[in-house]
Amino acid sequence: MPTGRLAVWMVVVSEIVVFGGVLASYIMHRLAHDAWSVQAAHTNMWIGAFNTFVLLTSSLFVAFAHKAAEEGDGVKASNFLWMTVAGGTTFVIVKALEWTSEITAGYTITSSTFWSFYYTAAGLHALHVIAGVVILMIIAMQARKQMELHRVELIGIYWYFVEIVWFFLFPLLYIAK
Amino acid sequence: MSEEHMHHPNYLKIWAMLVGLLVVSVAGAMVGIRVVTLITAFGVACVQAYLVAKNCMHIGAARRFVPYLVATALVLMLLFFSGAAPDVMKPAGVNWVKPAWQEAAVEHDVSLHEARH
Numbered sequence: 001m002p003t004g005r006l007a008v009w010m011v012v013v014s015e016i017v018v019f020g021g022v023l024a025s026y027i028m029h030r031l032a033h034d035a036w037s038v039q040a041a042h043t044n045m046w047i048g049a050f051n052t053f054v055l056l057t058s059s060l061f062v063a064f065a066h067k068a069a070e071e072g073d074g075v076k077a078s079n080f081l082w083m084t085v086a087g088g089t090t091f092v093i094v095k096a097l098e099w100t101s102e103i104t105a106g107y108t109i110t111s112s113t114f115w116s117f118y119y120t121a122a123g124l125h126a127l128h129v130i131a132g133v134v135i136l137m138i139i140a141m142q143a144r145k146q147m148e149l150h151r152v153e154l155i156g157i158y159w160y161f162v163e164i165v166w167f168f169l170f171p172l173l174y175i176a177k
Numbered sequence: 178m179s180e181e182h183m184h185h186p187n188y189l190k191i192w193a194m195l196v197g198l199l200v201v202s203v204a205g206a207m208v209g210i211r212v213v214t215l216i217t218a219f220g221v222a223c224v225q226a227y228l229v230a231k232n233c234m235h236i237g238a239a240r241r242f243v244p245y246l247v248a249t250a251l252v253l254m255l256l257f258f259s260g261a262a263p264d265v266m267k268p269a270g271v272n273w274v275k276p277a278w279q280e281a282a283v284e285h286d287v288s289l290h291e292a293r294h
Contacts, residue, residue: 001240009239013246020254025265028258032266049203056195063188063233070183160234167225171218175206 008154012161015128019165022124026117026172039114040177042107047098048174051091052166058087059163062136062156065143069152074143077152081140084159088133095126118173125169128162186232198225 030036065080099119109119132155139155142148198221205217230236236244263270268278 001243005239009243009246013250016247016250017253020250021257024254024258025261028262028265031262045203045206049199052199053196056192056199059229059233060188060192063185063191067185067188070185157234160229164226164229167222167229168219171202171215171222175202175218176215177206 002150004150004154005157008157012157015161015165019121019124022117022121023168023172026121029113029117030172030176033113036112036114037177039107039112040173042102042105043118043174043177044098045174047094048170051094052170054087054091054094055163055166058084058091059160061087062152062159066153066156069143069149072146072149074146074149077149078140078144081136081143081152081155085133085136085140088129088136088159091129092126092133095122121169122173125162125165128165132159132162183235183238188233191228191232195225195228 061080061083065077065084068074068076068080107115109116135155136159139148139151143152202218202221205221206214208214230247236247268275268282
């Protein structure tokens with residue numbers, strides 16, 4: 001196995017433990033406190049669903065980029081990677097707008113334990129999206145010059161992982177009320 | 178199948194399936210029945226994660242130790258949950274109590290008693 005791929009899988013495995021700990025903590029507290037449903041009712045399911053759709057679509061582009069990179073077409077791979085960047089950026093902007101409306105409504109990280117978990121889990125995930133967007137931009141620029149095309153697959157594995165984490169955050173924070 | 182020459186499935190079809198599952202999870206929440214909501218939401222999340230890991234991350238084509246590593250991380254998460262959940266979710270144990278929970282339970286009992294009389 002190439003070193004880069006091994007490294008990305010090691011990152012993914014360690015991230016499973018990090019996010020797994022946060023999600024498991026949230027689930028056990030949520031099950032123990034029925035009152036959290038009152039707080040959870042203030043999150044907007046449609047915003048969460050829209051962001052899920054955005055992440056799903058950005059992952060489609062990264063899959064196309066991987067395929068193009070394997071075919072040796074760096075320019076095409078780069079174009080698809082930039083589309084993924086657009087998706088990730090949209091996700092972060094929507095998240096920022098959502099948080100702004102929640103904070104101005106008085107739901108801050110110190111409002112209650114539910115909101116502490118909400119901002120910690122969603123914030124940690126958003127940081128991973130931002131890191132992914134930065135790496136995607138670097139790899140897109142390299143791919144356009146036909147350089148390091150194997151890295152397209154590596155950022156893809158990371159981006160899919162970020163997407164999978166969101167698959168679980170979405171029902172936990174936006175649907176289970 | 179070689180690890181270096183991956184088979185690329187129809188990504189558009191997988192994307193359509195994932196979007197369809199997203200619609201199911203949102204529709205399940207709109208039904209308004211708690212059990213249906215939870216089953217559709219978390220069931221869909223598990224299916225979506227499986228589809229992405231299998232078809233997009235190509236976890237099946239990676240070296241065998243990769244799925245084992247991922248499974249180990251998931252088992253560690255379950256171990257953490259099973260070890261910590263009783264302390265978090267129960268009001269008292271063998272040598273410990275949660276005073277705030279007990280006070281809340283007493284207040285709840287008093288208010289119930291007052292409501293009945």
